[in-house]
Amino acid sequence: MRREIRFRLNGEHVAAQVAPHETLVEVLRTEFGLHGARESCGQGMCGCCTVVVNSRAVSGCLYLASLCENADVRTIEAANGEEGGLDPVQQAFVDAGALQCGFCTPGFVLMTRQLLDEIPDPDEDDIRHYLSGNLCRCAAYPEIIEAVKLAARRRKTSREENR
Amino acid sequence: MKRAGQSTETPQVGRSVPRLESWLKVTGRAEYVHNLRLPGMLYGKIFRSTLAHGRIKRIDVAAAQAVGGVHRVVTGEDIRKLIPEPYYGPAFHDQPVLALDKVRYVGEPVAVVLAADPHVAEEAAHLIVAEYEELPAVYDEVEAVSSKAIVHDALRPAGTFPDLKHLKGRTNTNVALDFRLRRGDPDGAMGNAARVFEHRFRTQQVMHTPLEPLVSVAESTESSITIHTASQSPSFVRIEIARLLGWPENRVRVRVPFLGGGFGAKLYIKLEALVSVLSLITKRPVKISLTMEEQFFTITKHASTFRIKSAVTKDGRIVARDCEVWWNGGAYADIGPRVTQKSGFTAPGPYDIDNVRIDSYALYTNLPPAGALRGFGIPQLVWAYESHTDMVARELGIDPIEFRRRNLLREGRPQATGTRMKDAALEKVLERVAALMNWNDAFDRGGGTVRRGRGIALGFKACIANTTSLAALNVNADGSCTVYTSCVDMGQASDTAMAQIAAEVLRIPTEAVTVVHSDTDVTPFDMATLGSRSLFHSGNAVKLAAEDALGKINQLRQELHLPADAAIADVFKKKYGMRAGSVMGAGNFIPPYTPPDENGQTDNATPFWMVGATGVEVEVDTETGRVRLTRLVNVADVGAPINPKIVETQLSGASIMQLGFSLFEKMQFDADGQLRNASFAEYKIPGFHDIPAEIVNEAVVAQQSTGPFGGKGVGETGTFGVSPAIANAIHDAVGVRLTSLPMTPEAVFNAISSNAGRE
Numbered sequence: 001m002r003r004e005i006r007f008r009l010n011g012e013h014v015a016a017q018v019a020p021h022e023t024l025v026e027v028l029r030t031e032f033g034l035h036g037a038r039e040s041c042g043q044g045m046c047g048c049c050t051v052v053v054n055s056r057a058v059s060g061c062l063y064l065a066s067l068c069e070n071a072d073v074r075t076i077e078a079a080n081g082e083e084g085g086l087d088p089v090q091q092a093f094v095d096a097g098a099l100q101c102g103f104c105t106p107g108f109v110l111m112t113r114q115l116l117d118e119i120p121d122p123d124e125d126d127i128r129h130y131l132s133g134n135l136c137r138c139a140a141y142p143e144i145i146e147a148v149k150l151a152a153r154r155r156k157t158s159r160e161e162n163r
Numbered sequence: 164m165k166r167a168g169q170s171t172e173t174p175q176v177g178r179s180v181p182r183l184e185s186w187l188k189v190t191g192r193a194e195y196v197h198n199l200r201l202p203g204m205l206y207g208k209i210f211r212s213t214l215a216h217g218r219i220k221r222i223d224v225a226a227a228q229a230v231g232g233v234h235r236v237v238t239g240e241d242i243r244k245l246i247p248e249p250y251y252g253p254a255f256h257d258q259p260v261l262a263l264d265k266v267r268y269v270g271e272p273v274a275v276v277l278a279a280d281p282h283v284a285e286e287a288a289h290l291i292v293a294e295y296e297e298l299p300a301v302y303d304e305v306e307a308v309s310s311k312a313i314v315h316d317a318l319r320p321a322g323t324f325p326d327l328k329h330l331k332g333r334t335n336t337n338v339a340l341d342f343r344l345r346r347g348d349p350d351g352a353m354g355n356a357a358r359v360f361e362h363r364f365r366t367q368q369v370m371h372t373p374l375e376p377l378v379s380v381a382e383s384t385e386s387s388i389t390i391h392t393a394s395q396s397p398s399f400v401r402i403e404i405a406r407l408l409g410w411p412e413n414r415v416r417v418r419v420p421f422l423g424g425g426f427g428a429k430l431y432i433k434l435e436a437l438v439s440v441l442s443l444i445t446k447r448p449v450k451i452s453l454t455m456e457e458q459f460f461t462i463t464k465h466a467s468t469f470r471i472k473s474a475v476t477k478d479g480r481i482v483a484r485d486c487e488v489w490w491n492g493g494a495y496a497d498i499g500p501r502v503t504q505k506s507g508f509t510a511p512g513p514y515d516i517d518n519v520r521i522d523s524y525a526l527y528t529n530l531p532p533a534g535a536l537r538g539f540g541i542p543q544l545v546w547a548y549e550s551h552t553d554m555v556a557r558e559l560g561i562d563p564i565e566f567r568r569r570n571l572l573r574e575g576r577p578q579a580t581g582t583r584m585k586d587a588a589l590e591k592v593l594e595r596v597a598a599l600m601n602w603n604d605a606f607d608r609g610g611g612t613v614r615r616g617r618g619i620a621l622g623f624k625a626c627i628a629n630t631t632s633l634a635a636l637n638v639n640a641d642g643s644c645t646v647y648t649s650c651v652d653m654g655q656a657s658d659t660a661m662a663q664i665a666a667e668v669l670r671i672p673t674e675a676v677t678v679v680h681s682d683t684d685v686t687p688f689d690m691a692t693l694g695s696r697s698l699f700h701s702g703n704a705v706k707l708a709a710e711d712a713l714g715k716i717n718q719l720r721q722e723l724h725l726p727a728d729a730a731i732a733d734v735f736k737k738k739y740g741m742r743a744g745s746v747m748g749a750g751n752f753i754p755p756y757t758p759p760d761e762n763g764q765t766d767n768a769t770p771f772w773m774v775g776a777t778g779v780e781v782e783v784d785t786e787t788g789r790v791r792l793t794r795l796v797n798v799a800d801v802g803a804p805i806n807p808k809i810v811e812t813q814l815s816g817a818s819i820m821q822l823g824f825s826l827f828e829k830m831q832f833d834a835d836g837q838l839r840n841a842s843f844a845e846y847k848i849p850g851f852h853d854i855p856a857e858i859v860n861e862a863v864v865a866q867q868s869t870g871p872f873g874g875k876g877v878g879e880t881g882t883f884g885v886s887p888a889i890a891n892a893i894h895d896a897v898g899v900r901l902t903s904l905p906m907t908p909e910a911v912f913n914a915i916s917s918n919a920g921r922e
Contacts (some may be wrong), residue, residue: 019282021282030200035198037191038198040423041377041843042454043455043842045843076190076191086189090190093189094189096186100654100812100816101375101422101425101654103188103195103197103373103424104879106190109189128852130849133851134305134849134851135374137371137372137373138816139815140287140812141819141850142858143812144588
């Protein structure tokens with residue numbers, strides 16, 4: 001019962017044969033070898049499987065692949081900055097030491113980018129609320145808050161410089 | 164924090180180098196076994212017991228086998244044909260690869276369906292039917308001592324530990340270890356004391372929930388097997404699989420990339436024996452990835468009961484302590500007997516007490532097995548002895564910090580084992596936590612329905628002995644360096660620490676060092692990455708290996724008439740006339756240790772002591788029982804930090820993890836031993852809304868004289884004091900004493916209500 005779907009993946013036009021029950025995170029893994037979105041809790045509670053579909057972060061372990069027909073899908077693998085370097089959010093996570101085992105990190109990076117797109121200068125409550133759907137068992141939460149603030153400052157500076 | 168440059172002028176040790184694999188992790192490209200797919204690979208899905216205790220009468224796999232796409236269904240009897248005695252475990256050979264003859268807990272693996280499509284395997288697993296003859300079950304650790312329900316017909320100690328030998332073949336018991344320690348004359352001291360206090364405490368069963376669930380892959384030929392596994396103990400996996408198969412160790416290869424968290428869950432054998440056997444049976448690569456739900460049926464943290472009794476003089480000196488601890492090990496011993504002994508001997512706490520009695524029991528019950536979880540039993544003990552210590556102090560009308568100060572186990576004084584304390588900054592840690600809590604200042608106690616309180620707790624741990632680490636190191640012709648160690652980086656940044664240590668010795672930048680991940684065909688033996696032992700043990704081995712290589716390089720410098728500070732690349736160039744060659748170094752580290760006698764006495768119980776204290780300020784809502792932490796202060800003796808930023812992250816992360824175990828995490832079982840909340844929808848772990856507004860972490864100025872560059876382990880230290888500090892703060896706020904974990908709003912509210920009823 002597989003059928004072909006076409007969509008944009010990290011900016012490229014792609015096609016995949018998917019079964020109706022297959023989730024987005026499974027298809028990314030098996031068809032495209034992308035492992036940055038990963039299933040952990042399997043219930044959409046932890047955010048490890050975060051994928052951006054049509055500019056909104058979704059839980060890739062619950063989101064059916066077949067719903068991605070004609071969609072624009074972006075994963076952590078596409079999130080890098082210019083010239084393949086790290087984007088300001090990724091660099092801030094490195095500089096603030098906001099990761100330990102790294103399993104949840106791609107989900108946090110993608111959610112932080114969405115947070116800063118919506119609220120460019122978030123306060124601590126904004127950060128806690130917006131990222132509360134992502135879990136980190138190593139509990140690097142204080143460092144993640146620092147990373148988000150650092151990324152916000154740097155994005156602000158670079159916006160001002162570009163004016 | 165700015166990334167330090169490539170300068171070698173900055174010392175490598177003591178510098179907050181960002182972890183070396185940062186780029187891989189923020190771009191989603193770090194390697195985990197979770198990602199691995201091999202050509203022709205089969206996926207295994209496990210069919211599990213629905214009964215807590217029963218004899219297996221029949222397993223009907225016909226319907227599952229008939230599902231299109233199912234390659235094979237395997238049961239315990241199939242495995243017995245390949246391995247006559249398919250039982251494994253680090254302390255007892257008690258755990259069958261798949262259930263044999265009996266099931267001993269709800270969720271125990273009974274059969275496996277193999278298929279190329281994991282969805283097919285899962286669907287078919289639902290069609291398996293098992294019939295059991297139900298047996299009486301036991302769940303409580305204290306009841307298990309005298310229960311008629313016997314989990315194992317006969318005990319099967321592994322034979323590697325002398326203190327387990329007397330248990331061999333014992334029947335009609337659930338006691339998997341009865342550790343005892345005797346010092347002085349506790350009965351006499353109790354009889355003569357001014358005051359005697361006795362309390363009983365309990366902790367609940369919880370799970371590590373690493374976000375990368377347990378996963379293993381095996382691929383085999385007729386004469387060799389390679390296991391790719393998310394394991395903290397690759398060397399142990401190799402030895403145990405070789406033993407099970409009756410093969411030499413060099414035919415078993417164990418590879419471990421990064422781990423998506425470990426916390427003690429990924430130790431010893433978990434899925435490795437199962438995937439190995441399945442690969443040998445099917446002659447195909449086999450992968451088993453557990454779901455989050457299945458992890459709860461695999462390994463957990465011991466629930467425990469602790470009866471503690473202290474005799475105290477009029478001026479507040481503890482003269483005797485009597486400790487009785489029951490550890491709920493679940494259906495298989497795993498490392499429980501070692502928790503019972505290695506942690507058990509610190510049960511009286513970090514106090515100078517002349518008369519001590521400890522009885523510590525490892526119990527089998529019909530619950531999921533329990534093992535190591537970030538503290539190896541220490542958080543359970545500190546929970547009891549620091550709640551008790553606070554209760555005694557308050558009862559005597561002595562300030563809790565002053566009471567601890569009076570009784571503190573000071574440098575050079577003998578601990579309960581008789582081992583004299585060395586490099587354990589208990590005094591500094593206690594004084595710093597008091598200072599950071601502004602203990603002597605006036606404190607806002609709140610009012611109305613929100614009451615405020617504060618509390619502290621101090622814990623210590625003896626690092627596990629007797630353990631070995633080896634390391635090898637290659638200095639390449641360009642002066643870069645490759646370190647070979649079987650230490651596993653599960654998020655604690657051991658790769659970075661090992662690189663810093665090697666770089667410091669070789670006087671090269673940390674960034675010029677790479678660390679080869681565990682591969683038993685390549686990396687030398689290392690006991691395991693557990694119990695905060697690796698920075699000290701593996702770190703010392705890496706340091707020795709680097710010194711060995713440096714000695715050889717210095718010799719070359721001399722032979723080639725080069726100055727003592729000649730660049731390494733120039734040494735090779737002069738030696739070989741071009742860029743060629745390499746220098747290898749080897750390090751073998753095993754610290755001294757004296758096993759305890761029959762009274763638990765030894766002059767050398769541990770290679771190093773870990774010390775951690777926590778202070779908290781809480782707000783208690785008297786109408787809902789909700790406890791909110793407004794401030795969390797962690798202070799530790801970590802020796803001299805190799806990487807201060809990473810040390811801070813470890814302390815902070817450990818304390819937040821313990822916060823979950825203190826306030827809300829609990830595996831809830833019904834009367835038939837069925838787990839009711841095995842998922843993140845029902846089992847909550849700490850998230851952003853649970854962490855305190857202010858967290859302070861501090862490592863006191865200290866040196867571990869035997870550690871690499873003065874350093875020692877830190878992974879568990881942040882957990883020690885959290886639970887009792889919160890209980891002490893709740894008591895301070897609202898005058899009620901909680902003696903069971905977790906301290907849920909319901910428990911706090913009920914305690915407040917019954918307290919009000921009494922008044």
